[in-house]
Amino acid sequence: xxxxxxxxxxxxxxxxxxxxxxxxxxxxxxxxxxxxxxxxxxxxxxxxxxxxxxxxxxxxxxxxxxxxxxxxxxxxxxxxxxxxxxxxxxxxxxxxxxxxxxxxxxxxxxxxxxxxxxxxxxxxxxxxxxxxxxxxxxxxxxxxxxxxxxxxxxxxxxxxxxxxxxxxxxxxxxxxxxxxxxxxxxxxxxxxxxxxxxxxxxxxxxxxxxxxxxxxxxxxxxxxxxxxxxxxxxxxxxxxxxxxxxxxxxxxxxxxxxxxxxxxxxxxxxxxxxxxxxxxxxxxxxxxxxxxxxxxxxxxxxxxxxxxxxxxxxxxxxxxxxxxxxxxxxxxxxxxxxxxxxxxxxxxxxxxxxxxxxxxxxxxxxxxxxxxxxxxxxxxxxxxxxxxxxxxxxxxxxxxxxxxxxxxxxxxxxxxxxxxxxxxxxxxxxxxxxxxxxxxxxxxxxxxxxxxxxxxxxxxxxxxxxxxxxxxxxxxxxxxxxxxxxxxxxxxxxxxxxxxxxxxxxxxxxxxxxxxxxxxxxxxxxxxxxxxxxxxxxxxxxxxxxxxxxxxxxxxxxxxxxxxxxxxxxxxxxxxxxxxxxxxxxxxxxxxxxxxxxxxxxxxxxxxxxxxxxxxxxxxxxxxxxxxxxxxxxxxxxxxxxxxxxxxxxxxxxxxxxxxxxxxxxxxxxxxxxxxxxxxxxxxxxxxxxxxx
Amino acid sequence: xxxxxxxxxxxxxxxxxxxxxxxxxxxxxxxxxxxxxxxxxxxxxxxxxxxxxxxxxxxxxxxxxxxxxxxxxxxxxxxxxxxxxxxxxxxxxxxxxxxxxxxxxxxxxxxxxxxxxxxxxxxxxxxxxxxxxxxxxxxxxxxxxxxxxxxxxxxxxxxxxxx
Numbered sequence: 001x002x003x004x005x006x007x008x009x010x011x012x013x014x015x016x017x018x019x020x021x022x023x024x025x026x027x028x029x030x031x032x033x034x035x036x037x038x039x040x041x042x043x044x045x046x047x048x049x050x051x052x053x054x055x056x057x058x059x060x061x062x063x064x065x066x067x068x069x070x071x072x073x074x075x076x077x078x079x080x081x082x083x084x085x086x087x088x089x090x091x092x093x094x095x096x097x098x099x100x101x102x103x104x105x106x107x108x109x110x111x112x113x114x115x116x117x118x119x120x121x122x123x124x125x126x127x128x129x130x131x132x133x134x135x136x137x138x139x140x141x142x143x144x145x146x147x148x149x150x151x152x153x154x155x156x157x158x159x160x161x162x163x164x165x166x167x168x169x170x171x172x173x174x175x176x177x178x179x180x181x182x183x184x185x186x187x188x189x190x191x192x193x194x195x196x197x198x199x200x201x202x203x204x205x206x207x208x209x210x211x212x213x214x215x216x217x218x219x220x221x222x223x224x225x226x227x228x229x230x231x232x233x234x235x236x237x238x239x240x241x242x243x244x245x246x247x248x249x250x251x252x253x254x255x256x257x258x259x260x261x262x263x264x265x266x267x268x269x270x271x272x273x274x275x276x277x278x279x280x281x282x283x284x285x286x287x288x289x290x291x292x293x294x295x296x297x298x299x300x301x302x303x304x305x306x307x308x309x310x311x312x313x314x315x316x317x318x319x320x321x322x323x324x325x326x327x328x329x330x331x332x333x334x335x336x337x338x339x340x341x342x343x344x345x346x347x348x349x350x351x352x353x354x355x356x357x358x359x360x361x362x363x364x365x366x367x368x369x370x371x372x373x374x375x376x377x378x379x380x381x382x383x384x385x386x387x388x389x390x391x392x393x394x395x396x397x398x399x400x401x402x403x404x405x406x407x408x409x410x411x412x413x414x415x416x417x418x419x420x421x422x423x424x425x426x427x428x429x430x431x432x433x434x435x436x437x438x439x440x441x442x443x444x445x446x447x448x449x450x451x452x453x454x455x456x457x458x459x460x461x462x463x464x465x466x467x468x469x470x471x472x473x474x475x476x477x478x479x480x481x482x483x484x485x486x487x488x489x490x491x492x493x494x495x496x497x498x499x500x501x502x503x504x505x506x507x508x509x510x511x512x513x514x515x516x517x518x519x520x521x522x523x524x525x526x527x528x529x530x531x532x533x534x535x536x537x538x539x540x541x542x543x544x545x546x547x548x549x550x551x552x553x554x555x556x557x558x559x560x561x562x563x564x565x566x567x568x569x570x571x572x573x574x575x576x577x578x579x580x581x582x583x584x585x586x587x588x589x590x591x592x593x594x595x596x597x598x599x600x601x602x603x604x605x606x607x608x609x610x611x612x613x614x615x616x617x618x619x620x621x622x623x624x625x626x627x628x629x630x631x632x633x634x635x636x637x638x639x640x641x642x643x644x645x646x647x648x649x650x651x652x653x654x655x656x657x658x659x660x661x662x663x664x665x666x667x668x669x670x671x672x673x674x675x676x677x678x679x680x681x682x683x684x685x686x687x688x689x690x691x692x693x
Numbered sequence: 694x695x696x697x698x699x700x701x702x703x704x705x706x707x708x709x710x711x712x713x714x715x716x717x718x719x720x721x722x723x724x725x726x727x728x729x730x731x732x733x734x735x736x737x738x739x740x741x742x743x744x745x746x747x748x749x750x751x752x753x754x755x756x757x758x759x760x761x762x763x764x765x766x767x768x769x770x771x772x773x774x775x776x777x778x779x780x781x782x783x784x785x786x787x788x789x790x791x792x793x794x795x796x797x798x799x800x801x802x803x804x805x806x807x808x809x810x811x812x813x814x815x816x817x818x819x820x821x822x823x824x825x826x827x828x829x830x831x832x833x834x835x836x837x838x839x840x841x842x843x844x845x846x847x848x849x850x851x852x853x854x855x856x
Contacts (some may be wrong), residue, residue, distance in 0.1 A: 055769065156744055441804035492801035494716045495723075542798060546720035548772075550797060581797070584721065586773045637773045 002298070006244075026172045047129035048146075048446075048488070049074065055242070058124060058581070058590055060633045060686070062165065062194060064088070064100075064120040064128075065141070068148065070594045070629075072556045072577060073132055074536040079569055080682050081662040082209040082244035082673045083298040083335075085114050090132045091503050092143035092558045092571050093534055096452065097482070101149040103232060105308040105325035105350075106140045109371050109617050111342045112329040112458035115302050121216050123177045123190035126153035133451035133503060134432075138401050138416050139350065139367060141430040142454035144482035145506060152234060154222045155179035155186045160693040165645075167686030170197030188220035193303040198247045199681050201372070202268030202657045206296060208680035210244030226311070229322075231365055235308030238302060245297030245336075254299065257292040265289065270614030279617035282518045287545030294337050301332040318355035321365075324348065327690045337380040338468055346371040352399070363401040363585055365417075370394050371556075382470030382521040389458035389472055394423040412436040425479045428453045454480045456511035456525070468515070470521030476494035480525060483510045500539040507532045510629060512565045531559040540577075550580040564606040570599040570624065570677040587635040592630070599677050603666045612664040612675060620664055625678040627654050645688040653683040712823035712839035713806060717793040720772060725784045725794060726765070731821040733762040733837065733845045736806065738795070738815040740769045746814040754785030757840055762818075762845075767802075769795040769813070820845040 001487060034178035051067060059406045065086045065639060069076035077095055079085040087095020100108040108116055132146040166172045177190040198207035200501055220234035246254045246262070265272040272278040277288035289295070306327040312319050325348035333340045352365025355551035372392040379385050401416035414434040421427050434449030439445065467527040488544040508531045514524040536558035554577040560567060574597035575579050582589040601623040605612060612620040633647030656678035664675040714727045726734070737796055739746035750766070757764035768775045768785055772794055776783070786792040796802055799811065808815045812830035818841035819825055827845040829837060 054774075158740075317727050325736075441809070442801035490800075492796075492798040494796050494802055496797035497796070497801070544723075544796065545742065547720055547722055547794075583772050584792075588771060588773055635773070636778055640777045643773075 033488060033540065047149070047368050049130040049213040050604065051128045051130070053125055053127065056125075056128070058588065059592075059631075060632070060645065060649075061122065061407065062175070063118050063149075064150070065117055067128065068487050069121060070128070070577060070592065070631075071499075072540055072575070073536070074130055075575075076570075078245075078567060078679070080674050081208050081300075082206075082296070083115075083242065083300055084212070084244060085120070086118060086615070087113070088148055089571075090146035091505055091534060092560070093507070094268045097143065097145035097507075099140040099147045101140060101147060102306075102308045103152055103235070103310055103323075103476055104139060104149055105310065105323050105348055106142075106147075106369075107308065107325040107327040107346050107348060108327055109311065109344070109346060110373055111331050111344050112304065115242075115300055115331065116238070116304060117241075117330060118212075118214070118240075120150065121192055121218055123175055123192060123218065124155075124179070124188050124205035124220060124234075126151045133448050133486050134482035135683075136452045137363075138363065138399050138418070138432075141397075141418050141420065141428075141452045141668050144452045144454050144480060144484075144663045145505065152190075152220060152232065152547055154232065155188060157181050163688060165686055165688030166547075168684050169681065170195065171684070171686065172196075175690075176439055182237075183219065184222040184225060188218075189221075190218045190220075191214075191329070192216040195520070198244060199580065200247055201655060201682055202661065202678065204267035204661075205247065205263045205273070206663065207244045207247055208657050210242050210653070210663065211247070211249055211652055212242035213249070213387075214238070214240040214241060214242075225288040228237075228313040229311035230313065231309070231311045233307070235307045237306075238304040240302040242298060242302075243298075243299045246293035247370050251299050254293045254297050256294070258294045258337060259290060259292045261289045263289065263296065265615050268657060269617075269659055270616045270618050270661070272615035278615035278665055278669075278671070279664060281611070281613045281617050281667055282669060284617065287665075289671075296332075296336060296673075298336065299334040303330040303332075304328065315353055316355060318361075319354060320353045321350070323350040323583045336468075338377060340376060340377040342373060344371065344373045346453055359404060361403040362692065365399050365401070366579060367397045367399065368395070371457070375458075379468050379470060379521075380468040380558075381468050385470055388448050391458060392423075393455055393457070395420050395455075396420070399570075407444060410438050412438075422455055422479070425453075425455055428479060437562045443489070443491045445545070446486075446490070448486045450484050450485070452482045452484070454482075455610070456480060468517065469515065469523040469525055470619060471519075471523070473522055473524050475524055476509075476511060478509045480510055480527075483504065483508075492560065495544040496542070497552040498539070498541040500537070502535075502537050504531070507534075510562075510566045512568075514565070528563055528566045530563050531659070532563075532566045533559075534567075535559050547552060548582055550581045550583075552577070552581075554579075562602075564609055567604055568606075569674075570601055570604045572597045587639075588635045589633070591632045592631045594679070595626065596627045596629070601675075601677060605675065613666070614661065615663075615665065617665075620675060621660055624656075627678055628652070629654055629679065643690045644691060645690070646647070647685070649684040649686075650682055654678065655680050706750060711825055712821060713817075714823065717767060717795065717802075718768075718781075719791070724791065726823060729763070731823075732734040733821055734765060734823070735762050736765045736817045736819065737833075737854045738765065738767045738769055738803065738806070738808070738813060740813055740856065741774050741782075743813045747779060749814060749816075749832050750782045752833070752835060752838070754787070754790055756835075757790045757830050760789070761838075762842060762847060763791065764789070765791045765793060767793050767795045768800055785794050796848075802853065816841075818845050820843070845855075 057069045065076045068088050075085050077089045089095050090098050100105050129149040134144050156433045161177045163175045167413045173194045175192045179188045198211035199209035200207050214587040216238050218236040254501045261276050265278050266275040274286045277286045280287045299648035308325045310323040312321045327346040330343040331342040347370040350367040354363045376386045397420035399418040403414045405412050418430040430451050435447045437445045486503040490499035493655035509530050510528040540558035541554040556575050576595040578593040580591045602603045630651040631649045637643040657680050662675050716725045727807050731837040752762050815830050816833050817825050827841040
């Protein structure tokens, strides 16, 4: 909930009927934004879609990556079935181009983007704003595909909520949230424990879904008046252990088990004729596996603490905002006998003011961003490689934004520019323009044009597991730069709502890895010579079919233009989404079907330069088959305090491992792990209860 | 030239106080305001996690029971959440109050009723022709309802209604 001042309400921007409105406001809350609802361009993050806490609850999501999945233009992408690296993908661009913010403060990057997003708590939030497109955020120019902003909720009364969920595959999630509201402020606390066993559906004793144990704790505070400042902040801590490859949780035992063959390579589709190894596509001979459980296991321990705090106060006729962010992210990881230890620090400082100047609402501010990464590691082939991806970025920046309405508030316009002085890439300018035209109270058009830049942080973010390399040669001279253009037409009436849009994204200097360096064991970290272009259309229609039943149909079509090695994970060109919501009285039922079209695996995985094979020596599929995923969930409220829920994800048990293993063999007979184009866990049943005071 | 043309287009489409309407579910059927007998109507938008919304609901219930006007309460939440509202609110929502469920996409409804920001609680008084006479973003009281009735009773529309 968000309290509004009289001033803020006075800035209401949409055309409204001319009947008299009260000006005296005592206590007012604002309805949560929903997709397509009352877009406001004067915000620092211009949201294109919004998920409320209720939207998230309806899907049964227990983590951020699940909450953001299966929506037009928004998806969760699994990059590795061994360690479950999952990214939030906007407009089908790489996940590292999505900037995650908490209350408008960016504190995730490189290693924390790879393994940190699953650890973002959904407790105590008000909504998640999604902003698709480059330059959508005044304060996060590196968001080349867009930004996701988690907005925390200021409780207005004492609360206690407890949710216990259990499911197949040893899954359990316990979440407690408590809030204490008092005159002039509130305190919150939330604790989450989540767990999931590794899953091996094809019986080869290699997991297709990693085992994890995750503990999160967070404290939030809200103070309405501290020296005139309205303060809001939270501190969160995450402790997570995950392991994929070998099953179980014997982390030490797996690391020490470096010889022999504990796996069965004959299992699953196109399995090897010999359980002790696979066929070398070049010779037709069996390559025996002799690296023990350690050789195919990835073990990642994450220890993260983060703090975000912001304060807003009246300044003249406008407001002033101060913001602070800090994150310390430690990763202790083991990738098939290679060791990688990373220590990342991030700081964010911001001071800005928003003032009305002659009918224009002007925002001006300063920000300072610091992030570094220090790593230590040992390559199984090349020995110690400490510091191969170390970096230190310092970026002071100035930003300006003007917001104004025209033609009786029919047209909203927002223009902004950032000047960042990057310690490696020098001065970078990022402009953007957003226009919103209200055809009437129900129909609006939105046009956005923006530029963003991003300093590539480390090779880790592109190839999430440490490469078996001796050194990294950075040949990146320019930052990654994205130009984005988008248009959306939205309509919302009482029973019918729809929106359709077009987006065009062109990314220059995309960072990429070239493992064929000039010396053995050398990897080049360089920039693509040709730009990557991703353009797409998406359309969503929602209609209330009966007084209690609502249906949604959505579709997206995406076109990619890229050189090999740039877009390195499979992406579909078409997706279709069908959702039914049935809400009679105390019952909430949801059924969701998502169709994913064929994916051009040969192109995305660059078969031309690096053919992929199955264990029996046959080539991998050139195109993945299209498939449906169906999820259902029901919740019944027994009264004010208790409710129960149950659901099935992936009802028809569709999984890639029934058709093709995510493990693959290259031309030289070497094993690799990231041939992913569909889910691998299969059907997942869960039940749970909620209690609220 | 272009701006002049745009200004003309805007002038042609400027919102005016036309009769308002909605088509919302009461859980069993769709209710269209224009199909109800003409009468002064108070339309209140509310939600369970909005404290002032909950505080003012008994007043609206009492107002409806005294038969001073038709009262429509539009819940901007799932029906299950309405059922879990405090007892005083659930009792206030009983007939003669017409309790309806808002759409999942709120923007159009709220904007049509003059509340593009989505402030809650929000109350609009309509005359018998469904033309708005007064509105309020924030908690209402008995005096406001009296003034709204007067405003709607004069000629269906009062531009200079008491604030």
